[in-house]
Amino acid sequence: MPDVPAHRRSGRRPALLVTAAAATAALVAGFLSLPGSAHRADAAPAAFAHPGVTVSQGQLDFTREKVNAGEQPWKGAYDQMMSSRYADQGRTAKPRATVECGSYSDPNYGCTDEREDAIAAYTNALAWYITRDEQYAKKSIELMDAWSAVIEEHTNSNAPLQTGWAGSSWPKAAEIIKHTYTGTWQESGRFADMLRDVYLPEIINGSNSNGNWELSMMEAAVGISVFLDDKTSYDKAMATFRTRTAAYVYLESDGAVPKTVPSQNLDTTEKIVNYWQGQSTFVTGLTQETCRDFTHTGYGISAIAHIAETSWIQGEDLYGTDVGERLRQALGFQSTYELGEPVPDWLCGGSVNTGLGPVTEVGYNALHNRLGTAMTNTQRLTEQNRPSGSNNLFVAWETLTHGDNPS
Template identity: 25%
Template sequence: MKNFPNYSPRPQKIIYRGIGFPQNYITLCQDIAAAYCAAINWKITGNTSYADKSVEIMNAWSSTLTSIQGNNDIALAGGIYGCHFANVGEIMRSYKGNQPTRGSKRFYYSNWDLAQIGMAIAVGVLTDNREMFNEAIRVYKSDWYWGASSQFIYYLHPGYFGQTQEAGRDQGHNTLSVGLGGILCEMAWNQDVDLYGWDNNRFLAGAEYTAKVNYNFNGSGFADVPYITYANYYGNDVVQTMLGPGKGNNRPIWSLIYNHYENRMGISAPWSKKYAIAMRPEIGSGNINGGNGGSYDFLGFGTLLYQQDTISESCYPEGLTARVNGIKVDLNWWGPVYAINYSIQRSTTINGRFKTIKKKIGTQILTYTDSPGKGTFYYRVLTNGSTCAASNIAKAFIGTKLYFSLSFKNESNGSLPIDLSENKFSIKLFNGASVGVGIKGKQTALSLNGNMQYAELENNLLSELSDYSIATWLFCNGKLPKNARLFDFGAGPGRYIAFSMQISNGNWHFKSTVGGEFAETGIQGHGSLDCVNKWIHLAVTQLGENVTLYLNGTVAGQTNNLMSPFRIGNTTNNWLGRSQFYIRPYDRPYFRGLIDGFKIYEGALNQKQINELM
């Protein structure tokens, strides 16, 4: 810092990043780090010479840089460094000497998308561009790109350990993704948008998993963590069956995460805390990895910037969920920072007497599995016996009951679709979809002509279901178009659960995925569905890990390799007759025919119950 008055920026007209190009991006990294350090020093000391130097560096680059070029890594250069530079600009916003030299006219892995999302948030804040900011928030919350929350934190293991999208690639990129996620969550938090807590603290689940994978200080050794196979259909069709190499990748990212969850919110984040303490004080950029480009991925100084006083009181668990898994109920929750142990309570009515069913559960992995038998049950969790307030109440139902039932109601302006279940989910028809003659000769079926007609069911229709059943009659008019889907519940081409009467190889296929088309798992038949110009009954059930598909009441296929609907996440495209691949209508045609008696059940129907529907 003593040499700052003599520091000279080195702006470039074109920045290159990527093998095969004259890479010079390190000059941008170093100048951003210098501008950041100068900005922090000005904020702490009030010495305007630091502020002037930060402004000088920003102006040098804004008046010189015209392009970022290279291979696919330009997404990182533009995203990471653009985000960091925008944050420097935001720090310097209040400095009166901050005058720009000229006007402000200016896919594959999760870290790439997270870099772009972070840059959009940072630039949106700096330029007061609400539209840009809101779009970045939307993408993180609900999109199917790999930087979105539900893709970036790919799978929740027991105890809310969130397997990240890059955990099977290598730990350098894995920790990069978590660090970028922390930065964008903090920027959003400062604008009163809580991405940290989005989707039941999903980011914390990914951070804790990654911290546990990489922590190895004072001879502790690496902890064991669960891992499921990850696959996606982008790039080179990635399939990863185990944790990637490079454990022990120590980036200066943990102080931010630990201080938000434990000291702001009072939520226990034990592995992030361990990492933050072990790395105190977090160093600045350029001081790790030999000063290469990766050492500038994060500007550092987290201990200085984010350390907060420990929270004075934190007593109750939160985020309790109860997922049915066959005849069992899996409970998971977030704990408060001062918890010593936990007790589980259960009731048969939400306002009834809760009975303690398990005491003194430890704090290492916050999960418990109950076997209560059939019925409706309500659960809550307490800390340290019953001295603190209880958690939220989570409901579980073991058995079978109607969840959704498509029917039609005659009105003065025609027949309108309705849900006959107690849930009364919304149904909308598009492009002339209408009521047709069903299997019993009455006006009970949904009629679709294959020309962009479809029905849209309510958002997040299946997002709370684990064990379930889907049953329906269908009648296909004429020759089967390949890749048309009877139903498709998802959030774009990356996440869905769907059934096709005939895919490209000529077979029918029931499938689900959270990694796109290449990562589909499911049940595939031998030949197309025998539904052309005739009625056929289709049913699918899931009980625990066991999925069974029935045709006309007979078992036609089974698997134990399908994700439960709740793991598909929030779904905005819940369609009958339309595919998630709507962006390519020429090879993803619409369903042409009739759908009658379409029902969804909570719980898995047995074969006898399915035959009773026929």
């Protein structure tokens, strides 16, 4: 079935919020049915697979083969990565003991430097794997070692989000280097201590801010847990992720109003509507931040896809749960309007702020290519945007690693 909601295909206007009694019943159901409580599709494996954060050994091997054979879109995606500033061998890390990030990174004391050095470490790790040129592995290690030798804390209002963003890229780089590089990474233990002592405590307990915060934080927590072989933290992050994902993407089966995170005390319809950016009409695929803007929505969708992919690599299928359905519908809904479909009056007052970003490849590859689900609009947007680059925060080179990758 195409990833276009039924009301868009038929032209019908979706139903608005119903009676107060029905809404109250839905609220109660939303509080009580916490995802993950009835099964363990999100549990840590008996032994973690490595490399196993977002990209697997098989996916890396497929990517390397396609790039070295000069096949598209992978060769073009590789060339894009290698011409970026993140692959510059003259790059010098800019670590700080204290990274201070206020709202919208104002003040910005090390925020951009940290995020971009982490992306550069991942970029060089990918370059190492594809080329087997040691200079790239050594550059990745140099960047990781520079930060692990210095950083002590994140401060100010954006500290949890900043930690989540940078903490999403570091373990992706570290997994590739630690488990595929044949040379020596002498300070790998110190790097692990940095993730365990500086990053994980800042993110593992989650956030009651907009949903993209907690989803990004849980992406980092899951990735760090894999690198550290920390089953307890993995399980805790996954449980938080399941609850937040159900509260971030609406499905009609949720009831009259979206599910909520209990700690946020969104116990009335009015509170929920306010939290959903004033949107009072709830349709399948809508997210908590759709009416804010698609850029922040893209952050949340990307984190959902990354965590689901890491879980799949670790031997558990979240794509076959409500997580996969929410991801499919969120991608399809946002892609529809990102592609220029007229926005109906009932949606965000008739206007949306597009700019979804390079966030569709991982979910599209898993749901469409791997599982065979039709995703018409997501496919069109994904192929239109290839090769997808980096959002300069925590997403990078996903046409290269996941574009039509069957592994």
